[in-house]
Amino acid sequence: MAFQNYKLGCAGIGGMLGLSMSITLFFPSFDFISAESTWIGLDKALSNGRTMGFSYEDPLVLGWGKPLTVILDKDPKTGEAIDPPVRAYVYTPGTPLASPINHPNNLGPTVKSLGISKGMIDQASKAEGAVFTISYADVDGEEWAYPELASVTRGWSVDATLATAGDENTRYVGKGKTVYTTEQCWWCHTLLPEHTQDWQVFGWPPYQGDMNGEMPTSFGSDRKAPDLLHVASRNSSREWMMMHFFNPRLVQPNSIMPRFDYLWGKNDVNGDPIDYAKWRKEYNAYRKGEVAYPPEVPEYGRDTEIRALIDWVLTSLK
Amino acid sequence: MLFKYLTAKSEDIPPGTATIYFGFSSILWFVIGTGLGSFNAAKLAFPDFVTGTELFAFGHMRQVHVLAVILGWISMAFAMTMMYMTPALGNTKLWSEKLGVWTCLLWNVGLSLGLFLLWLGITSGREYSDLIWPIDLVIVFGLLVPLGINVWMTIAQRKTQGIYITNWFFGACIFMTIIVFLVGNSPEMFNLTGLTEGYLTFWFAHNVLGLWITPVAAGIAYYTIPKITGNPLYSHRIGHLHFWAIIAFYSTPASHHLLSAPLPEWLKSFASVEGVLILIPAVAFVANILLTIKGRWSLFVENIETKFSITGVLLAIPLNMQGGFQQTRAINWYIHGTGWIVAHAHLALLGMSSFLEIAAVYFGLQQMLRRKLYSLALANFHYWFVIIGFCIYWISMTIAGLIQGGGKIYEVPYIDVVIAEHPYMIARWVGGTMVFTGNVVWLYNMYMTAIEGTAVPKGRYAHEMAYER
Numbered sequence: 001m002a003f004q005n006y007k008l009g010c011a012g013i014g015g016m017l018g019l020s021m022s023i024t025l026f027f028p029s030f031d032f033i034s035a036e037s038t039w040i041g042l043d044k045a046l047s048n049g050r051t052m053g054f055s056y057e058d059p060l061v062l063g064w065g066k067p068l069t070v071i072l073d074k075d076p077k078t079g080e081a082i083d084p085p086v087r088a089y090v091y092t093p094g095t096p097l098a099s100p101i102n103h104p105n106n107l108g109p110t111v112k113s114l115g116i117s118k119g120m121i122d123q124a125s126k127a128e129g130a131v132f133t134i135s136y137a138d139v140d141g142e143e144w145a146y147p148e149l150a151s152v153t154r155g156w157s158v159d160a161t162l163a164t165a166g167d168e169n170t171r172y173v174g175k176g177k178t179v180y181t182t183e184q185c186w187w188c189h190t191l192l193p194e195h196t197q198d199w200q201v202f203g204w205p206p207y208q209g210d211m212n213g214e215m216p217t218s219f220g221s222d223r224k225a226p227d228l229l230h231v232a233s234r235n236s237s238r239e240w241m242m243m244h245f246f247n248p249r250l251v252q253p254n255s256i257m258p259r260f261d262y263l264w265g266k267n268d269v270n271g272d273p274i275d276y277a278k279w280r281k282e283y284n285a286y287r288k289g290e291v292a293y294p295p296e297v298p299e300y301g302r303d304t305e306i307r308a309l310i311d312w313v314l315t316s317l318k
Numbered sequence: 319m320l321f322k323y324l325t326a327k328s329e330d331i332p333p334g335t336a337t338i339y340f341g342f343s344s345i346l347w348f349v350i351g352t353g354l355g356s357f358n359a360a361k362l363a364f365p366d367f368v369t370g371t372e373l374f375a376f377g378h379m380r381q382v383h384v385l386a387v388i389l390g391w392i393s394m395a396f397a398m399t400m401m402y403m404t405p406a407l408g409n410t411k412l413w414s415e416k417l418g419v420w421t422c423l424l425w426n427v428g429l430s431l432g433l434f435l436l437w438l439g440i441t442s443g444r445e446y447s448d449l450i451w452p453i454d455l456v457i458v459f460g461l462l463v464p465l466g467i468n469v470w471m472t473i474a475q476r477k478t479q480g481i482y483i484t485n486w487f488f489g490a491c492i493f494m495t496i497i498v499f500l501v502g503n504s505p506e507m508f509n510l511t512g513l514t515e516g517y518l519t520f521w522f523a524h525n526v527l528g529l530w531i532t533p534v535a536a537g538i539a540y541y542t543i544p545k546i547t548g549n550p551l552y553s554h555r556i557g558h559l560h561f562w563a564i565i566a567f568y569s570t571p572a573s574h575h576l577l578s579a580p581l582p583e584w585l586k587s588f589a590s591v592e593g594v595l596i597l598i599p600a601v602a603f604v605a606n607i608l609l610t611i612k613g614r615w616s617l618f619v620e621n622i623e624t625k626f627s628i629t630g631v632l633l634a635i636p637l638n639m640q641g642g643f644q645q646t647r648a649i650n651w652y653i654h655g656t657g658w659i660v661a662h663a664h665l666a667l668l669g670m671s672s673f674l675e676i677a678a679v680y681f682g683l684q685q686m687l688r689r690k691l692y693s694l695a696l697a698n699f700h701y702w703f704v705i706i707g708f709c710i711y712w713i714s715m716t717i718a719g720l721i722q723g724g725g726k727i728y729e730v731p732y733i734d735v736v737i738a739e740h741p742y743m744i745a746r747w748v749g750g751t752m753v754f755t756g757n758v759v760w761l762y763n764m765y766m767t768a769i770e771g772t773a774v775p776k777g778r779y780a781h782e783m784a785y786e787r
Binding site: 016027041061099195212218222248258 | 361362366370371372376377378381438439443450451481490494505506510512514515516519520562565572575580581588589651655656657659722727728732740
């Protein structure tokens, strides 16, 4: 009898756990797979690239192998003006493609069929590089966003697209989200406004298709600081962001956010070394009231992590 | 010593060796984990405390604290108790002492490596499953599977007829935790994205708590309380009600962590209902233990293990009352994402779970070392510092959470909430530092027990001799 109980018990554990796994994993998967990607979802997936955390292409989580987002005001091939300007997502040769490009099922059934029939996304190749953009099509009277492989449909080559945009219109969004991940901003900030009064202050909560292809989603759970999902709609000043990241107490004396001055690296935009010790000394004198103004925040260099982070905040979090 | 046993024959290793190694490792990780907690709390109270370096930034330290406590302290204390309770309850020896010693070594090495990488910022960016997937595989196949084999084989070769409730918990929870680790980290391994990833992150976070941290701790209490008080367990049948209710109800409510995410509504509603049903195992457990100690309440004052154990069981009452109801939509909208949740998480991990493990580590180390505790006074100091420190932390964070919730609902500018929370952040730091101080004293006390404690004669228990000179 005792041995039977033992076998029965083990079977019972397996059965019960199997049932709970079916309910919590198998059944919801039908809902997940039917989620149609929205414009926001496509923008996130294409600008982020394959994944933000640890991966083969980026084992040290430094933002390697991420696409660039460019703002185009003229066509890279024909030179015609584009008004209003559009976003294009540039994957230089060797950059791993975004998850929904590799696995179009992640787009949801309608967006997938549009993306393949009209957007030609199944022709994208990691080895040759690719340029994507987001287009719209009418399906049964409704407007649907779908990804388009512009390097095939419009003949936008990687080099021409980057040259047309220039550095001032290039946004390091993929690298910026990686900085958000690795500096773990999401321990204090959420990317998930709540369904209560939250949306009046922090904006609308995400829709079901707003994160298709995003990895990780970084919702955050512990909100020690404001929600950031739509922060760039509330404050789009690059200079404010710069001061706030260098030392949050410069713009908000009561903030408990850490200083992220180390994201500036060693040199400023002119290549001159940044003297952090001197800066802190002058700042401390300002805090004590010995001088009237705080020291100037150094201008960040072109390839710094802080540029990528601010690029991501101002481009993605609208 | 350790290296000698790694190559020795299993029969030549003295029984209890793995217990002792796991015991001291877990205490050391407890000191490290709570020390990091105190450091992080200081940063939340005073943001310019140790500033300007990437490695000591809050974002790099926070999850090292969390995982050092969960995988270092709590999980190694679990392994320690399994190493001595499972054989004792089966009236047999541990299946392989050598495997136990190896598991302990791998555990310390693997966890140190994982936490070091995490500290550098090499992370998956997913809460609670922050460790990168190669380290997750080490945890599953290097730590949990060998631990499981040892426990399952020890249960299989038991010399008793039935299986006591504690061993049901141990055997089943290791199995379920292996599944939870593999499924929960699958988004990283197979690049599952979007809502699937977000959901699986909290599926993991919930289930690792519900199927590992709280039930194993409860299983431990089913051993320590009857053992030390000498009273038989009030009802083995209620214990089984607890066990089966955990498996049925606690493995399902993951999505109550994401009530504002665009998950299917049926899934959220199902999770909330299952979440309330957690009260069934909770009430069964608390009632069973409190009825077991009936008639021996004097031990709550006199005996250090009982003091810790019963405090842990009593803390399970507010824990489950909060836990059962705060995840319903009616309450969750107010407190979600606030310090209330932080307080609740510490009530579960530092309050209920840790107190039960501390008792078992005290008891098991004295048993296996065959030495009486070095100083009862220091042990009492430990108890009072941990409980007072914890209460300061818990109460201050609960108040801070209610302020934050009010600020959220009434649309108070966020910075005013930060200002209002400041005193409670200082209190939280003071409380956390007290817990850390208590644990440093504990480590010293156990070290001195190992080298200077009075030898316990055969046939006697160390705790019986607590007041003998």
